[in-house]
Amino acid sequence: MARAAGVSQATVSLVMGEKWRGRVSERTAEAVRTAARELGYRPNLTARSLRLGRARTALLVVPALTNEFFARVYTGAARAAAEHDMGVVLYPSPEGTGPARDPFASARATLDGVIASSMAAEALTDLREGGLPLVMLDSDPERTDSPPTVNLDIADGMRQVTEHLLALGHRRFAHIAADIDSWTFRVRAHALAEALRGTAGTVLRSEPAALDVASGRLAAERALTADGTLPTALICDGDILAAGACKAARRLGLRVPDDVSVTGFDDLPLASALEPELTTVRLPAEAVGEAGMRALVAVLDGRAPGSASLPVELVARASTTVAATS
Structure with missing residues (x-):
């Protein structure tokens, strides 16, 4: 690729690693990107993950997929993850809607972190002891031991x-x-x-x-x-x-x-x-997923995401009217 673009291998690494700004001209960066497209280059995400010390994968735990709300949460989380070259593995609880069983012990080594929705605190004990980064959705933000939370109002x-x-x-x-x-x-x-x-x-x-x-x-x-x-x-x-x-x-x-x-x-x-x-x-279920994923990325980058509360909206339709008198 360096030969095709007429640049050094170091320049290719800077451009493909998105670290070229301020070090390589826009014209040179575009030459490298053009060569990559023409040669059909695809980044080796496994090698990049090893270099960065990350699996580039998050686990999203939801109570169930029978409720469309949680499917939309996943859609939002996956969209935000893609912006950071990450993937999302979905874990619906085998118990249905309600507290999920702990899925973390076997998966911890291949995960960067977990976004957990509506789970019982007891299911997170092993996760917290293992130190895997965690963001909670629909969780009490006032708990003294609470990780970052993303809630709806x-x-x-x-x-x-x-x-x-x-x-x-x-x-x-x-x-x-x-x-x-x-x-x-x-x-x-x-x-x-x-x-x-x-x-x-x-x-x-x-x-x-x-x-x-x-x-x-x-x-x-x-x-x-x-x-x-x-x-x-x-x-x-x-x-x-x-x-x-x-x-x-x-x-x-x-x-x-x-x-x-x-x-x-x-x-x-x-x-x-x-x-x-x-x-x-x-x-706004998709916004919940997006906010949860961005909060997890912030934790992985060493930033403090804090806790977020997203606004909700009443939609008045025909199932309500003036009270019947009796």
Whole structure:
């Protein structure tokens, strides 16, 4: 390649290693790149990795791929990784949605670091002891032993939902709550209770549900048939649960939103496929993946990434309206 470009081997190394600026002219750098294209040159990433002491691979651990949110997180992480000539290995938990088993012991030697989403702290013990760099997604940033975190402003999302429903006159609420012990769902429950605390005359009951349509339907049926006054709004921890809640209302002869309003969380494609379309909170999943990957790269480069909280947005659609009077 040096012969074809009419330069020294050292110059080729500088250009192909992206270290030429200030040392080689733009014209010379372009000559080297042109020679590389004409000769079909491809960098030896294995050799580069050995030289830099990196595997150039990150592990992304997600609870499951059955929820499109996590597939979008991967898309964002992979896009950011490509900007740094890195790859991303995806590890979905065999347990489904919930804490993932520890996958690190066998893979540690071939990884630069890990981005872990919604995992139980116990699953990270071996990783922390092994010193492999870690960035957490959807994790409590207030923990004293917490690694860098990238979170969505989940609390604000639930506040937006609650304020939207209060403005429509709703005062009787049922929370269809994901029955998963993780930071993100604890935050939702706490934020909902806090948002209602300052409004007189509000009633809130909670029905736990596994994160699937059938469980959401059963939990909503319990909320809508319990002794006492019918709730006028069902606040669901996810769009999947909200789909189940809409089915429950129809089975009980109730109309959404005339008799009961329903809200979700995530803004999956499902939200606009439902009829009526679902009021929900839009979560920028790809941005989460990108931010997680960039935070990990910062750690690998010896920089302090800090912790990030990404904004979320209420999307009001036809599944909510003015509270029914009764």
